[in-house]
Amino acid sequence: MRPRRPPAPLIDLALVGVSLLDVWVNVHGDERPALACALLGAFALMLRRRLPLTTFVLTLPSVLVTDAVFATLAALYTLASLTRHRVLLGVCAAAFTACNITVWSWPTPEFADPSDASSTLIAVSYSLAEAVAPVFLGQLAQARRELSLRLAEISKVREREQSLITQTVLAKERAQLAREMHDVVSHQVSLIAVQAGALQVRSHDAEVRETASAIRRLSVHTLDELRHMVSVLRASGSRPTELTPQPSLADLRQLVVGSGLDAQLNTDLPDGLAPPLQRAVYRTVQEALTNVRKHAPGARTTIRVQHEDGTVLATVTNTAPTRPPLPLPGSRHGLVGLRQRAELLGGTITSGPTADGGYEVHLELPADGTS
Structure with missing residues (x-):
């Protein structure tokens, strides 16, 4: 896990603090104009995110009149990390180099001795390297930021492409x-x-x-x-399609009548039960009647659906079969699916043989279940 980056204002305050420390070390208090330029450069760093070029310009006099260069380097790094203008960065780096090799003392400026070519070359090389470093680091940070954005975009495109492939399959x-x-x-x-x-x-x-x-x-x-x-x-998923209208308790009697069984239905339920409850009761009775037709031909069936003490009860009981069952195929998942549906609604379902050789399926659901 990547560490969290500190808030931007906190980073800006830290940079201002380091710049002030640089001023305290390199600028004497009796040099009022130089001190003013250095303090201006230090506090200008608060503007570096919104006005990076202006911030660099405000920090540049500090390099010309003092040895406090941290604020200017920080401003140059920020400018390099936010702009793509290579010519502008070259000009800024050259301006920093020129100011850094010029020692301006109050009241008379002093320049490097042109007769000492080696020392001048070393001073120019050092200043140029000092200017190029923040430019290079700033461009590197910009490239890293853009690469992260591109990778995030590529990840999103791949996820979208994978989703489309899955939908196509x-x-x-x-x-x-x-x-x-x-x-x-x-x-x-x-x-x-x-x-x-x-x-x-x-x-x-x-x-x-x-x-x-x-x-x-x-x-x-x-x-x-x-x-x-x-x-x-x-x-094929091209548009939302309504499934067959879901059954309710109003369809229960038609289900029993159309089952072709010797079945009796007794219901005592209040109006306004939640649709998931009504579907659970209907599917339980439907599965139980299907099992009676398959495994207990000729049996009499009783369906009782009632409401007691905040609980919906549905019981399907059949007597012993009067004829041998036909060898019909089955998935053996019917009661498992009913049990899962009941659990989602906070209820239970039990099933098993009765004492007279028949079979019973019993469903209990809380009347306020809406899952």
Whole structure:
């Protein structure tokens, strides 16, 4: 984890403090004009972020008349870190070098002895290096800052690209699944509905006709849901698509009637229950009736849904089967999904055999559950 950078005002105050220390060490108190220039340069650092060039100009006289150069170097570094104008930086570095090799004493200026070429060359080289260093460091800081911004932009672009790739893959999978559902599942369900309708018309047995009617009705309903799901899958995430309208307690009686079972429904629930509660009760009854059809043919079923002491109770109980069950495939995930749904709503669901050879599913949910 990268350490936190100190606040900008705190850094500026620290630079002013170091500049004042530089003034105290290198400027004598009796040199009033020189002291004024040095103090001006030190306090001008408070403007370095907003007016970097102005700040450098205000600090430059201190280099000309004193040995206190820290404020000017700090201002030059700030200017180099904020500007791309290379010519301007060269001019500023040259101005610092010229001022630094000129010793201006009060009241008479003194220049380096031109006869001593070696010392002059050394002084110029030293001053030039002293000016180039903050320019180089400032440009380096600017490049590092821009590189960090570019890397952040690249990371965002990569995340966006990965998201688009994922969406594209999901869209292809959904389109393929839609084709499979339309070409295979929908076709077979249509055949079931047609065959059930033919059986209903041709049979002379009343019980067979009633069973065929229930099969045809359920097949048609399933086919409608499949067609809607195919349209949802074909949307492939391009736009929000509404799923099949979610069931509520108002659909519970129709579910029981259309199940084709010998079932009795008893409900005693107040109006205005939260939609998640209503869906949980509906799905529990639906799964329980499906299990009765698969595993307990001929059994009588009782569905009790009621409200007691702030708790919604739903119980589905069936008697022992009167015929052997058909070997139908199943995912064995129905009750697991119901248990997870109940836990999300703060409730519980239990299931197990009864003493008379039947089976019972019992759901308990807090009436104020809205998850």
